[in-house]
Amino acid sequence: MLYVAVALRSFRRYSTYTAATLAGIFTNSVFGVIISFTYIAVWKENPTAGGYDVTDAVTFCWLAQAMIMTVAVWGGGTTDDVADRIRTGDIVIDLYRPVSFLGWYLAGDLGRSAYHLLTRGLAPTVVGALLFDLRFPDSPATYLLFLVSVALGVVVSFGIRMLVACTAFWLLDQTGVLSLAMVCAVFFSGLAVPLVLFPGWTRDLVLALPWAALVQTPIDLWLGHSTGVEAVAGLGLQATWAAVLLLGCGLVLRVADRRLVVQGG
Amino acid sequence: MAEPLAARLAWNTRAFLMLAGMWVRVSWTYRASFLLMTLASVVITGIDFVAIMVMFTNVDSLGGFGLRDIAFLYGATAVCLGLADLVVGNVERLGRRIRLGSFDAMMVRPVGVLVQVCADEFAIRRLGRVAQGSLVLAWAITRVDVDWDPARVLVTVGMLVCGTLIFTGIFVLGASFQFLTTEGSEVANAFTYGGNAMTQYPLTIYPREVVRALTFLVPVAFVNWYPTLFVLDIPDPFGLPAALQLASPVAAVVVCALAALAWRTGVRRYRSTGS
Amino acid sequence: MSLIEVEDLSRTFVVRRRAGRVRRTTDVVHAVRDLSFDVERGEMVGYIGPNGAGKSTTIKMLTGILVPTGGRLSVAGIDPSRQRVDLTRRIGVVFGQRTTLWWDLPLRDSFDLLRRIYRVDPQRHRRNLDEFTELLDLGALLDTPVRQLSLGQRMRGDIAAALLHDPEILYLDEPTIGLDVVSKGRLREFLRRVNEERQVTLLLTTHDLQDIEQLCRRVMVIDHGSLVYDGSLAGLHARGESTRTLVVDLVDEAAPIEVPGARVTRVEGPRQWLSFPAGASAAPIVASVASGYDVADLSIQEPDIEDVIREIYSRR
The missing domain is CATH 3.40.50.300 (P-loop containing nucleotide triphosphate hydrolases)
Structure with a gap:
């Protein structure tokens, strides 16, 4: 139950930045409008591009805007604290706390994402629905699957961000790695362009990469493009990536821990 | 005040180069990280264009324009935003400077305070976007179907100058609001980066009202759209007067004048922090 | 004017x-x-x-x-x-709690940048810098980035920076917030000197x-x-109606001393404290005490200015 408390505290911490949240919603909405018109133009030329119709595409655009902060596509979240604490050396305290290091920060990040889902996720979706014709799931089960998928997306994103933060153990300055990680996340998640538009084999490749779990997979569940076996496979792939990444984080932390001991903190 | 405007302008330019140069030297001491970040900047800003190319594997044209024409539009707006971002992009950190009190320190130095805010933590890696945009623009210039006469060359060069000034003005205008509330920097981003995102595509993909707003309200259409119509010799798809195609300098002057006014008002209404 | x-x-x-x-x-x-x-x-x-x-x-x-x-x-x-x-x-300005220097730059580079920003003649700059370096003992710090300086060192750097263009x-x-007693003393000495010699x-x-x-x-x-x-x-x-205190050490314990213009505030064995208005002269009081009692020792305590100001505020 400690982790629930951590998540709640994190939720509250983020809820204090009201002005920033409002400004962010405004920005997400502006970009939602711009990208919607772009997609409308694409699907006007090719009404079945990527297996989507134009309503799918516009819905995709707004949900993707809703995901930016929720799954932290651009980085940020509690892993930023980790990077800071590695730099200042405070990380030693965290590593020797009697609770799971990853669990502690993952709980915090899930609390953050819950707040962002309710504000920067919900608000742009409402704006999008008011301005454009969006597709909404017709069964509650689909909403549930979508939420599970978003949660898995947050864990995958957390795993990637944590690995990036851990590079701070070895590199003095992690900004370079951070920006390259951001490029991959924006491009391979579906945020820049739906992954279904990628040509030929590159489409299968990007759909199998971990970043697809951040945006593309949850939205395909929402749109009803993956149902039944496909839906289970999608969630399974997300869960697999989540497990692999968290294991990777654990491994890296163990190596870093040993390094800290050798160096004497 | 006795100093004439030209002398003040020259001095402030020199001071900008001095301060910015200092930051370039500082970043050069962390060479590896600096080079990595410049590379990252080229790649990040290039994502948009790769996304457009991915779209073009599914379609042959967007809003009636082919990939080469869109590359021309895209390259132009990228170069303009990149140059403006390089020079004045740091102005968006005004709120932080005010909160930390470093703005007070700038107020008591004999250099224009806008120059100091922009030059502070000057990041030469932002050339990444300019480089990326230039590459796309250069490719487009060699591919578009244009008879390059002096008028078209002149309009193209003018487009880059005026577009840079328009984005510069919008950056400063947006940042001026941080004198009132230091939390709204993201709203300004919606106009600069959002304006850039909109003008990466032919405006024919937007409804008529949006195009009007981009012409008369937030005049980013003058950054590349109207000059491009002239260069590519395309009649205005919305039936707006052809004179608009050569009106970018007017838009640039208006935006910059408004920005200067907003900034001066902000400085005079500055409240500082603390007691 | x-x-x-x-x-x-x-x-x-x-x-x-x-x-x-x-x-x-x-x-x-x-x-x-x-x-x-x-x-x-x-x-x-x-x-x-x-x-x-x-x-x-x-x-x-x-x-x-x-x-x-x-x-x-x-x-x-x-x-x-x-x-x-x-x-x-x-003018020169020093903000005690925050530096106006560039965090990432060595002190020397900060000074050089200021020279160019204020357009100070290089020779005059050199002269000023040499003088301040000596008086403020900055020599060993010139090549250290500001972020690595202690509060006292940074303050010295800030003061030098504020004076380099001869304001x-x-x-x-x-200026002395957070400094130790020795640093405070040195800083005050420097400021007095700047005021006297440079008419700042x-x-x-x-x-x-x-x-x-x-x-x-x-x-x-x-x-x-x-x-x-x-x-x-x-x-x-x-203004604060502050008082000075005459501390009298008598040879033997005695009843509270009674002299015009002062009153006893405290008695502790043979030692007595007499308070009198800060504006009044101590001489007549000392004279009457010395003539009327067997005095072993005398001393005068100056008023505490903090008490004075507290007094002014409380009376408003």
């Missing part, structure tokens, strides 16, 4: 506050109210008052950072808010009354935005 002329200077702030969920109320706060004073060239003035009294607001108006909402203001013949940039060359006026906002006019705000006692002949006290005292340190004592 005085170097600094302030007449009916006022500054209000409009503060919006949340009153309930959506509603907001607007308050007008008078940070500085009808302030008037002059400062002559070469003066060293202490500007004191409790937190939020309007000290920093005044300094920020004098430097052009804040625009006044009322009154007239002239510094070196210049209106600070209208000709801020022209004024910057003639006529130096404003110091809490000093205006300093401080919480440390020792700064005032050791540096300033003139004190201005501000409270709730208004000037409540402007004059000499001695006058401040008198």
Whole structure:
């Protein structure tokens, strides 16, 4: 139950930045409008591009805007604290706390994402629905699957961000790695362009990469493009990536821990 | 005040180069990280264009324009935003400077305070976007179907100058609001980066009202759209007067004048922090 | 004409506050109210008052950072808010709690950048830098980035930076805050020297009354935005009805001493404390005590200026 408390505290911490949240919603909405018109133009030329119709595409655009902060596509979240604490050396305290290091920060990040889902996720979706014709799931089960998928997306994103933060153990300055990680996340998640538009084999490749779990997979569940076996496979792939990444984080932390001991903190 | 405007302008330019140069030297001491970040900047800003190319594997044209024409539009707006971002992009950190009190320190130095805010933590890696945009623009210039006469060359060069000034003005205008509330920097981003995102595509993909707003309200259409119509010799798809195609300098002057006014008002209404 | 002329200077702030969920109320706060004073060239003035009294607001108006909402203001013949940039060359400012130097640069590079920004002649810069380096003991610090300096070292760097362009006026906002006793002493010695040898006019705000006692002949006290005292340190004592204390060590224990002009406040064995107004002369009291009692030793305690100021505030 400690982790629930951590998540709640994190939720509250983020809820204090009201002005920033409002400004962010405004920005997400502006970009939602711009990208919607772009997609409308694409699907006007090719009404079945990527297996989507134009309503799918516009819905995709707004949900993707809703995901930016929720799954932290651009980085940020509690892993930023980790990077800071590695730099200042405070990380030693965290590593020797009697609770799971990853669990502690993952709980915090899930609390953050819950707040962002309710504000920067919900608000742009409402704006999008008011301005454009969006597709909404017709069964509650689909909403549930979508939420599970978003949660898995947050864990995958957390795993990637944590690995990036851990590079701070070895590199003095992690900004370079951070920006390259951001490029991959924006491009391979579906945020820049739906992954279904990628040509030929590159489409299968990007759909199998971990970043697809951040945006593309949850939205395909929402749109009803993956149902039944496909839906289970999608969630399974997300869960697999989540497990692999968290294991990777654990491994890296163990190596870093040993390094800290050798160096004497 | 006795100093004439030209002398003040020259001095402030020199001071900008001095301060910015200092930051370039500082970043050069962390060479590896600096080079990595410049590379990252080229790649990040290039994502948009790769996304457009991915779209073009599914379609042959967007809003009636082919990939080469869109590359021309895209390259132009990228170069303009990149140059403006390089020079004045740091102005968006005004709120932080005010909160930390470093703005007070700038107020008591004999250099224009806008120059100091922009030059502070000057990041030469932002050339990444300019480089990326230039590459796309250069490719487009060699591919578009244009008879390059002096008028078209002149309009193209003018487009880059005026577009840079328009984005510069919008950056400063947006940042001026941080004198009132230091939390709204993201709203300004919606106009600069959002304006850039909109003008990466032919405006024919937007409804008529949006195009009007981009012409008369937030005049980013003058950054590349109207000059491009002239260069590519395309009649205005919305039936707006052809004179608009050569009106970018007017838009640039208006935006910059408004920005200067907003900034001066902000400085005079500055409240500082603390007691 | 005085170097600094302030007449009916006022500054209000409009503060919006949340009153309930959506509603907001607007308050007008008078940070500085009808302030008037002059400062002559070469003066060293202490500007004191409790937190939020309007000290920093005044300094920020004098430097052009804040625009006044009322009154007239002239510094070196210049209106600070209208000709801020022209004024910057003639003043130096030190903010105690934060540095105006560049965090990532070694001190030497910061100084060099300032030289070019203020367009100081290289030879004059060299001369000033050499002098300050010696007086402030900066030699070993010149190649250290500012971020690595201790508070005291940074303050010395900041003061040197504020003086490199030969300003006529130096404003110091809490210059000794957070410094140890030795550093404070050295800093005060340096400031006294700058004032005497370079004729730099000093205006300093401080919480440390020792700064005032050791540096300033003139004190201005501000409270709730208004000037409540402007004059000499001695006058401040008198104004506060402060008292001096005569400590008398008698040969034997005795009943409380009775002499005109003083009264006993404390008795402890053969030692007695007599208090008398700070403005009065101690001589007649000492004479009557010495003639009427068997005295082993005498000493006089000066009043504590903090008590004096507390007194002024409490009487308002």
